Amino acid sequence: MPTLRDATQEAPAPVRAVANAVSQWIEQLGGVWVEGQLAQISRRPGINTVFMTLRDTVADISVPLTCQRTLFDSLNPPLVEGASVVVHARPSFYANRGTFSLYARQISMVGLGELLARIERRRQLLAAEGLFAPELKRDLPFLPGRVGLITAPNSAAERDVLENARRRWPGVEFEVAYAAMQGTRSAAEVMEALDRLDRNPAVDVIVIARGGGSVEDLLPFSDEAMIRAVHKVTTPVVSAIGHEPDSPLLDLVADIRASTPTDAAKLIVPDMAEEVRGVLWARDRVRQVVGQMVAREQTRLDDLRARPVMRDPRTILDVRSDEVTELRERARRHLSHRLDRAADDIGHQRARAQSLSPLATLQRGYAVVQDDSGQVVTTVGSITAKQKLSIRVVDGRINTTVSNIEEGDPDE
Template identity: 65%
Template sequence: MGLDTSPEKPAPVRQIANLIAGWVDRLGPVWVEGQVAQLSRRQGMNTVFLTLRDAVADVSVPVTCSRQLFDSLNPPVVEGASIVVHAKPSYYANRGTLSLRAADIRMVGLGELLARIERRRQLLAAEGLFARERKRPLPFLPRCVGLVTGGGSAAERDVLEVARRRWPAVEFRVLHTAVQGPNAAAEVMAALGRLDRDDRVDVIVIARGGGSVEDLLPFSDEGLLRAVFAATTPVVSAIGHEPDSPLLDLVADRRAATPTDAAKTVVPDVAEEIERIAHARSRIRSSLGAWLDRERHQLDALRARPSLADPVSGLDDRWHEVVQLRDRSRRSMHHRLDRAHDDLVHQLARVRGLSPLATLRRGYAVVQDADGHVVTSPEQTQVGAPLRVRVADGRLGVLVQETDPDPAPEEKPEDDE
């Protein structure tokens, strides 16, 4: 600023404030985009005060405009609306505040909002936040359902009434937040974090009624989407009606068309479950009855067989067969024994016939000298020699009184040829 000051010669506050105001006043007008976080129209004042918030960072700046300019806007500016402001920076020296003095305010068009949401959707989809494989299954019967919604809203009433009508014992933990406006996304994120850290909560429902694209803009907030993606508890999105499609529907584990549909999604109908159980019981009974009938028919068929109807008759037949086989075996055995006996007698007769004792019994005898040699000729002994005679039933000791050899037989003359 070119101001010469020192500890001995300090500048007064008014001088510094005026210098800052003069330096800021030399800045030219700029176009600024943001979201209306606060709106104040004080009675009897020609100036309207707004707070313009950055859509991504936690940065805001005050904006002032004339009441005439503000009232001429169509549609009117409301909190949470996205606007583009043509303003000149201004420093109010009395209070030491910096603000933007708006000369023109334009609403961000619906087409531009949708285009920005689509760009955000493509970027998050590329990161995998909407991937189907990361979707967590919902519990069949949750112990406690966490509900994030506006206080006293129709969405809260629909979810609670429908869920308790379907399953009266269901427990809810409800956290009320803003569901539109500049603070809605931050409050929903905080409530989501509290429910996600609660071990009793098995599923979380984020519910809101229908509205315009601008009203539902917080549910396409990037911070909220990343918080839902990072949550460990399954999240159900129930924002608006069927045509409404904020990006929260894509990142949530399950999308419900309406808050009523969300209640039907997370809580089973006790009447339907009882009916299903009765139907299953009926089918089991029918199946079991049919199986028992088949088994009974098979048992009747088995019992009707002769072997089971009169088992003694079969035993009698087998008994007669056993008796016949026994008689045949006995006859065969006797026949074999008789044949073996006959063979044995025949062989015994042959052995006996070949025995020397049988020859002795026919009147023959065996003569031996004193040395035990068999005497077969008178020339082998002499008169007075002792001999032993072996007969059929004993032995005899004899002395030779005479020897009388037989004459040699005459040779038969050969016939003339």
């Protein structure tokens, strides 16, 4: 028989050679420590081997797992489906059937403390990626048109959400998507229901609800794949898992955390009775405010109408007419006074001018003597006998001839 390295198209290796080679290569791996979640535990009568499936907690990958019945029965507490375990196993390849499996030599359940530590490490990792950031949280609609509900069929959580929501708002509509709320298939079924409801444009909010339970029962709601699925959806998600002390990672990635399914019903829809009371209070308040506003404006109108000018608009005209008449009389008196003062001033100025006029001097009996050349005679020395002179008096001139000249003061 040729070796696998020597196999050619003309001289191929048989199937058994390939299977045996793969089996020998896998057996060289030796024992390995593996962590996973148990599913499909089968204890067949009369067979000393227990058959199980070890499922990866994040990826959709699983491998067959077998162990001796004595090992399986010696475990306390006993193994159940959905339990998280750490297995020391030897990989093996069954050549006759071409199947791969793990043969467990040691199985230990992951304790509560270890579970919580693993969940905390997972929380820190997801928080570092920003999946729990507060700015990513979306507000719930005030009155959703349709609510998506993911829960177990005929469960108390389903009744709590439906009954309390319809009691608060009778017209609310629900689209219920059933899924396992614990066990190995819980995370996958919840993610499938979540995706279906998120793709429905009529669903405005999604509620994931189940009752309380142990940490092991609530493990699917700390599943990394589920957390990432909730982070990706576009519809607001309400987490209503367990009771108040329970806090799976789903509470951190959801947009709103409800302490119980009943609390979730209170969060997703308003209380119609309370809203009616609010509307009645708002209506009464509006009526009161409008009444006060109307009363205030009516008072202002009454005050305006009570004013004399509003009672008789002609009153203001009469008052203004009297003011105009008084102002006109004052203007006349002032102008007359100014004119009188101006006339007196003119008279004084005229009198002064007249007092300085030569005619005024002539009117007092004085005369002006001029010689034949028109020069005013001021002294007797400037004239001679027989000289012709002109004497100006107030009402005319006198032409005369000098007959005699006397020197000296005539009054002497």
